[in-house]
């Protein structure tokens with residue numbers, strides 16, 4: 793009888809710990825705390841639409857989890873280091889100019905912004921109230937902050 797009760801309590805504690813960790817991909821709490829102070833570049837809705845576009849136009853090369861392959865770079869981790877400290881517009885322009893690799897420039901400006909929003913979200917940058925614009929001008933004034941130490 794007593795043993796039954798103890799198992800019940802332990803189960804509840806483990807379940808609670810699981811909830812705390814849920815919804816935090818990659819770095820978890822520390823990464824979120826680190827990025828909490830960074831500016832928000834995109835909206836949640838944009839990132840959601842971007843995820844769908846990514847699935848159709850990018851995932852076949854970069855992987856469903858952005859993990860890359862031996863011939864295609866991953867779009868998480870080191871990817872951010874390649875672009876952090878530079879205007880977000882550089883990355884936006886690169887996507888418009890070079891991706892998807894078999895049909896560069898085939899996405900509309902809006903879709904480019906959506907995919908970029910998805911990439912930012914996947915790398916721990918936070919969503920805000922203002923949408924990522926679909927023209928380079930404003931994006932060239934906004935510098936992408938470094939996400940912090942290696943994830």
Ligand code: HEC
Nearest residue numbers: 849850853854863864865870871874887891892893894907
């Ligand atoms: C046909 C395969 C293919 C498709 C489809 C593709 N890519 Fe790429 N992508 C590549 C390759 C290969 C590279 C490396 C290019 C190079 O080094 O010049 C690359 C590079 C990149 C980079 C730069 C990575 C870095 O570390 O700097 C980004 C960002 C990117 N792709 C995003 C996208 C997005 C977003 C899409 C979908 C709209 C997409 N790619 C579709 C093959 C592809």
